[in-house]
Amino acid sequence: MRVSFPYPEGSSVTVSPLIWTITVVAIAALLLFDYIFHVRKAHIPTLKEAAVWSGLYVGIALLFGVLVLVFGGMQAGTEYFAGYITEKALSVDNLFVFLIIISSFRVPRENQQKVLLFGITFSLIARTALIFVGAGLINQFAWVFYIFGLILIITAGNMLKPESTDKGEADNFIVRITKKILPTSEHYDGDKMTTTVDGKRMVTPMLLVMIAIAGTDLLFALDSIPAIFGLTQDVYLVFTATAFSLLGLRQLYFLLDGLLDRLVYLSYGLSAILAFIGIKLILHALHENNLPFINDGEPVPVIEISTGTSLLVIVGVLVITVFASIRSPRGRAQAAISGARRDARNYLELDYTADDAERRRVYQEMVENERTVSELPGKYRAMIKEEYKFRDLLSRAHARYAEVSEEPSAR
Template identity: 70%
Template structure:
């Protein structure tokens, strides 16, 4: 199905309108979104994506609709994995809770721009060179391997872009609200807010290198690639706050994503063999191989994600890791006086800390002992209790 320029214009206008709405009605006034607010808006964005998919199904046919949903689900799963890295970056820069929404929205906008650029570059390459499918397939297989050996302790925020920025420009370690620049001793300097945006922007480019080959492995329709990618990013900010504290629970997500990317990588290579025109492969002739259908791909993607999520949620090791991870994060947040100026938010953090502490006590010792830096976590929790007691006395 050919998509007219008018449909393209309307689609782009809708995406821009959603981003503008998100900024002017949610981000401009710094605040900590409640769980209810995050749930409502996250559900709304998912609903918009599903309605759009139904429209594609009706007007574009079953194949086009299946391609959209396969692409959307894959990109959404990858975007959830991206949230882990965002969490590391935001924690590394100690971004105040009230200003995290602005950082996340910037990340979403930059990601959309980067991925759109890669989409059109990828489409141009595919139209001119069939061998690009081999390259995309290899990228996905390598990415799948990297996911399996991913180091959880890696500091994604300490990348070379940040190190260069700190060397070339005057920077400060303290925030000035959500300002990107501030003045220290009469000199204009960069705030950590600008640096964290640079860090997230840099990682977004790396995400696009994995994301775009994955969706091109499911469809070569540029309109479907763009819309599935755009709608998967919509609502990611709200999803961050909705899943806050649960991201650590998905301990097997990397394995599930590795399986999906490997599957799509194999699908791409099979397609490349089917369309082969490289002279050193089968003398430049097409290779007769099995082509994997979009319907089968959609079934595999959904199946792998369901198994991965259920295994993570019902795993005792997953529950322990989640509780301990949340306990560590809540203790750090409470002890860091720059984390939030909202007294209600600090009280919420403390209540969550106490609840996680009680939950950890009920777990089997073998699962608790798997946590790293146990003594350090205990000291941080002890300090949080001490600060809370002092707060109550004041």
């Protein structure tokens, strides 16, 4: 049995069950490799480790894209790369929320890899299910493109709304229900899901943070799946582009940690991309229209945006967004303020990590960020929310560092 996927240009890609099986097994093997060799033993990845593995996963995704180009043709290859780049950009945006959740739950640095890998695995499973549901709806009802288009346009508008990063997104409904049903310990017990406190079995915060990650993954999938269906309706390409965009996300988190705050315009760029794809979907829906209350059920003669054009727009918007963020004085200021606050909190939180080298690294980063903040012009220092609390937090971190530094001589 073979499945063919037609394209507007008249070409088609035939994917055999054998290719499907090999692809799924390969992706599962990459995830299993991560579980066995990277997160089985809790540790804090170095910058070099994160960079090497992030580069490797990106390389695998690009190599797969080249194979699609060779065996599937230019149209299939263009659709894959457009989908992969869009999903990868959305994944980076998702890392902002992961960072908030992990910080809210004060997940020890050594165990953050396991939380992220669980989130990636759950996200892949959830998105795969939605991919096949979405494909089934598209095959049966062409008007679904109208809905997908509206979802993306609404999402694009919501991304432009200012949001507070201190509002405790981790404390969602599912987490609150879990706390009421299951006895929960106040502290972590390594990376265990359950622990024993005073002879009573309890779940640890590790389970709660994974539930919070899973809940947000479902919300992310509702945005990302319509977005990629706006670029290709080939289920195989949708699945592989989505899967490869998620693989390596764990390493990317540690590589970009501390730099995420610098991408101040990323939400604007992603908003523009989602709005563009949403309009593309609605134009396609009009072109294939069969709703009786629109043009008497006849197709509407509108322009359709090619995949090549879509790829150029997506890459162009991302390049401009990232360049503008990196060059932005506001981005530098926001990164320094947020970094100093986060580093001070992590240093003072004794459960953050038991690794002395990591704690020293966090303190030094706080000092560097604090120096950058002190050199900021007044208009950017005004970005500090509740400055007196910010200064007090830094002072307590300095006092704690001085106290720890004197301990060896005291002995």
